Amino acid sequence: MTDNASTETSDQPHVLPRGIRFAGVACGIKASGKRDVSMIVTDRPAVIAGVYTTNQIVAAPVVLTRSKTPTASGRVVLTNSGNANACTGEEGMQNAQTMCQQAADLVGCDPSDVMVMSTGVIGHPLPMEKVQSGIQSAFDNLSDDEEAYLASADAICTTDQFRKTASSTVTIDGHDYQITAMCKGAGMIAPNMATMLGVITTDAPIGPDAAHASLKSIADSTFNRVSVDGHTSTNDTVMLVATGLTDSKGASELSSDGLALWQEAASQVALRLAKLLVADGEGAARFFEVRVSGAASDSDALQIAKSVAASPLVKTAITGGDPNWGRIVSAAGYAGPKITPDRTTLVIDGVTVFENGTPQKIDAAKLSAAMKANSEVLADLRVGDGPGKASFWASDLTEAYVRFNSLYTT
């Protein structure tokens, strides 16, 4: 059974799936000298599925990788950071293809078995000489130890302040399966992916179509429920790599019950990553959860929660530890879905500030102090008597975010 407690944070040791090797190296794309090429290679052909940005302006690697998944013959997930290879025209597509060809030659597979991801600045051609030396070096450093996995997780980061990893073990029908994942943030984070890249690796035996459906469901309930700045990126990609290499007892493809168990465990891992991603939002000082109930449907509730989470006025109130609840209620009011104002109730960190359309007498200074003392704030909003509910997680909006993003390229 799934044991949520086994979902570890990045501080804890990770057990890696069988049949997979990792590497993360620096090749000079990043002026800082930090790692910028990540390579994940399976020992044998593996199932690889992907979910991608919904932006119509998509980077060349997204166009290319999207055309290859889901597949049962995948071997490589190759990522560069520091340059998004987005809005780079025909040259960008050629560069993405060159990266795949080089990795395929090294690994000994077809270029169609290599998935490529890029993240970083938009609109600049990739420095291919550096990238190619990076790919060679990553290949030379592939290893199945935790150090290599962590280096790989480092190498997909851009403005992230810390690497984001999570893992879990799930036992299904007597077999132990590993789920070990990584992702990166940290700006352009919005629903329907973000400038986020993620890779979930597992040794569970899952077919390509099941892997695709499962990954989509996992992403919808985790990565698509977080927001830093509401800007959906050109590059967002989450990959699922399933080697199907189980313990010595052997195992056939997971049954639908088994897949459900695996998906629940993988969702916990992905949710952990999604929350790390929000906590590490550019300039984020505080992190908040908007929990909406009483809407007509779950999708209505999600739309309302997103509207609250996206409001700069709500975000700045969270930054200031300011229980300015009118901003939250009014953001629900313009979200779109029907709400019932005189059945609307808001509870912030356990304090009822607005009940059935009427403001409550509260000790605002005390509530503000409590909000400021926590790194997380919970806004629990009931908008009527319907059955719909949803949660959404977002970072606040700080002067540091503005400072950082005013100075990004020039």
Next chain:
Amino acid sequence: MTDNASTETSDQPHVLPRGIRFAGVACGIKASGKRDVSMIVTDRPAVIAGVYTTNQIVAAPVVLTRSKTPTASGRVVLTNSGNANACTGEEGMQNAQTMCQQAADLVGCDPSDVMVMSTGVIGHPLPMEKVQSGIQSAFDNLSDDEEAYLASADAICTTDQFRKTASSTVTIDGHDYQITAMCKGAGMIAPNMATMLGVITTDAPIGPDAAHASLKSIADSTFNRVSVDGHTSTNDTVMLVATGLTDSKGASELSSDGLALWQEAASQVALRLAKLLVADGEGAARFFEVRVSGAASDSDALQIAKSVAASPLVKTAITGGDPNWGRIVSAAGYAGPKITPDRTTLVIDGVTVFENGTPQKIDAAKLSAAMKANSEVLADLRVGDGPGKASFWASDLTEAYVRFNSLYTT
């Protein structure tokens, strides 16, 4: 004919419409001691129309005033600032009614002929003793001179750094008509009104239904095309007061041709106010126009322009004078309407940075210097070959905005 050049800024003297008096006084709702009660009274029953916030959470004065317009027997537009009378439950509605009754008693009309607007903090009961002394004092100070009009425009402001007024004279069929207007910003500014209040007064003879239709059209092309922070408020209201008192030659109700001329002139006045509102956005340092063309329809173009204008990453790039055009193009890509990436071209302040899907070689430092030297930036974005086009105006996003809104109530 309409003479756009006659649309004056707030620095210039305003000619007031005939048959209308103004007052703006301080009654202590604002701790600062600034003016906080505005009163506009017509000499005789006048046409009053209104357009209102689309937020489902609406302030008591919006509920009340919305139920009274359009009308041909209007006499008063009464506004308090410093307190929005929003999310104030049953007590809030009683207070709004009390304000109308008091003004009606003073002016000698029915409470249904009094329109009330409020703006300021959400969720606090109105200090009615102060408000009532303010209404008396405003009535005592009513005057048809420019000083009273400017005091009235001051009294509707909240966090505005300057009052916003504009006026124009339009000659139709030999008659001169005045259009004299005011509005306030400056946070919670988003399409479909904002926390904006506005009053357009005129002495043109316009019937109530025509006034309503005309006002809606004016607002859609002006106030609904500006954004500071994307947060649609609970209180937004724009009123049109038409006294129908013309020059000594007399005039009957405007013909449809005459109304079109009047509407064009009034739209110019409203656009002037809308731009002042953006320029005075909370913490705004720079102001930008997004002009979209080549979309499938005008409404698609507007949706794309809004998406670009709302992106915190675009806004912070404008703040920094950073020609980070990938943020603009990618915000168009996730807006929703169909775009054609390889027919997408972006020109920033006259410099083509991206043409038909391919980045152009530019002198980024030079373009950045030019952006920084201007208080306005123009992003001209073609997204395909369709006939749809739209303009949208927005403020940037600064550390000052964040600082200000982190500290608003507590």
